[in-house]
Amino acid sequence: MDPFVVVGGDAAGLSAASKCRRESDREVIVFEKGQWISYAHCGTPYFVEGSVDRLTDLLSLSPAEAEARGIDLRRGHEVVSVDAEDRTVTVRADGERFEQPYAELLVATGASAAAGPFDRSLDGVFSLHGLDDAAAIDAYLAAPDDYDPARLGDGPVDRDRVDHNAALEPPERAAIVGGGYVGVEMAEALSARGVDVHLYQRSAHLLTPFGAAVGERVESTLRDHGVTVHTDTEVDALVGDERVAALRIDGDERPVDVAILGVGIRPNTALLDGTGVDRGPSGAIKTDDYGRTSLPAVYAAGDVATARHAVTGAETWVPLGLTANRAGRAIGSTVAGDPTPVGDVAGTAVVKAFDLECGRVGLVDESAATDAGFDPVSETITAGSRSGYYPGNEETTVTLVADRTTGRVLGGSIVGRDRAAVRIDTLATAIEADLTVAELERLDLAYAPPFSPVWDPVLVAAKVVNGQLSE
Structure with missing residues (x-):
């Protein structure tokens, strides 16, 4: 049997390769055109800042560790084309080319930073x-x-x-x-x-x-x-x-x-140019619930691929780290013989600005919710992060968006200085579970003065929006 071939040695690619090897005795070959593999891209600003001591602290898996898992890892090998009919890829390495057959192929080529109209050849x-x-x-x-x-x-x-x-x-x-x-x-x-x-x-x-x-x-x-x-x-x-x-x-x-x-990124899809593969938003490779593309035996995952939006059900492109790792792991299981969905995405994201924490999930913009066919109701509240008398209490601002017709939670954002970012996970879970605002308001969230007021800011937002829905 021909091997499972993976193009790209970062989050999605090595997650798929590792999972497939753990669950089967399949031969797995990973082609990576560069030298770095499996690193924490989101940690790079903190290396520049000085919070991370060494660049290699951002590595998740070394080449030796990948090979110890039984993965045939080939760095400095660029896959330049795919023949989906013959099920082969053309690989360029050390100035030469060769053909590699595959039984299944995963394209996990990620994305590249967009340059816009700017000249990147200048120093600085x-x-x-x-x-x-x-x-x-x-x-x-x-x-x-x-x-x-x-x-x-x-x-x-x-x-x-x-x-x-x-x-x-x-x-x-x-x-x-x-x-x-x-x-x-x-x-x-x-x-x-x-x-x-x-x-x-x-x-x-x-x-x-x-x-x-x-x-x-x-x-x-x-x-x-x-x-x-x-x-x-x-x-x-x-x-x-x-x-x-x-x-x-x-x-x-x-x-x-x-x-x-920092003007955006674009999916690295050139590998599949000329194959007739179906494309989705932003030109990313269109995939189904199992990460399959429109080409036979060809999968795509990570920043190069689309996914289904958890709120709208529509195809979307959300290039984030967990999305890549999760989809790669699912595809590895599928190829090993255990069909596993890659899962929906809600665009859950967090970011830090000095001591300020920010989170978002789902549909935050009312116009986007309207375009998706909803009748959105949005409210923004500010509440304490802890009991008012307990040290460390900080203002936490929550925006919550719901559908007036069904009461369903559509999305929201959170910003504050005291554990604001992790609170977005409550809203992400509500979205994945298709909770209504009334159900969100009734959640039995933990309370103790050092951690939260009796009514957590998320619950306060749910109460206010539920009141709007009841009018």
Whole structure:
């Protein structure tokens, strides 16, 4: 029997490979075009910040550990095409090509950072989408005499790129273009490295998917920590000869000496170009409940693939870490002989802005809920995170969205300084369980003064929305 072939050695790919090997004696080959495998992408801003001591602390699974699990891991091997009819892939390695047959194929090629209209060839211009990016930024921020190469650990880092950036004079003024996850997290990271940070967002609020209530508090917190926030401001171009020197905005130039681009990502689907595979939102590979594509015996998972939305039931593209790991694990079970659904996604996400915690899930935007066929009711409340008399009590703001017709919980967001982010899991569970607001209000959540008031902020929001539904 031909092997199970996996393209991509990160979250989805190695989760699938590991699960398949644990549950069967199938031969599993993983092709990874780069050298890094199985790393915590979401931890890279904290390495740049200095909270993570070494780059290799972000590795989840080493090549030796993967091979010990019986996985045939081949780094430096790029799969350049798929022949779905003959069930073969063409692989390029060491300047040569060869054909590899497969019985089943998983495309787990992830996504790449979008550059927008900006010139990334200039020194001082970075995206943050991988460990080599994090290493280069870290080196660029340090004075040449102060740079500590020991922070890299012993991984397969691009040493030439690191050495080039470490030799440059460190920046004093940063521009972050884009106010999403990367923008907010890197604003904190660069501030910790002593850089004057300016964050540019072309829409009215940062963290747009989290809603206005979260965006406003995040903007206030960033300003309180010395970050200059520019909303409703679109950056037209980066200016410089060899090194970035300025931003161009409406014809004016604003000096900077480092620019971080956080303008989004795009799925790496080129491998399946020409195969006729069905596509979904953002051009991601369309998959069914089991991660199968429209091509026979070809699966897709992670940032390259679509999933079903838990609220709308529609196909969606939500490139997040748990989604990738969970889908990969499910596909590994399916290939091993135990058909396992990959699960729906609700877009559950959390992010930190200095000491402020933010969470979101489901449909937060009322217009999106309306477009999905619901009659949304949305309320925003602010309540204490603990009993008012207990030390550490902080204001926690909850936005809750429900459907007027059915009472069903559609989504929500939470922001605050005291364990606000983990409270979003209550709303995520309510959505997965198809709870109504009345059922959410009746949940028996834990109470003790050090942890929560009698009425947790989530329950307060449910009471208020339920009152609206009863009118």
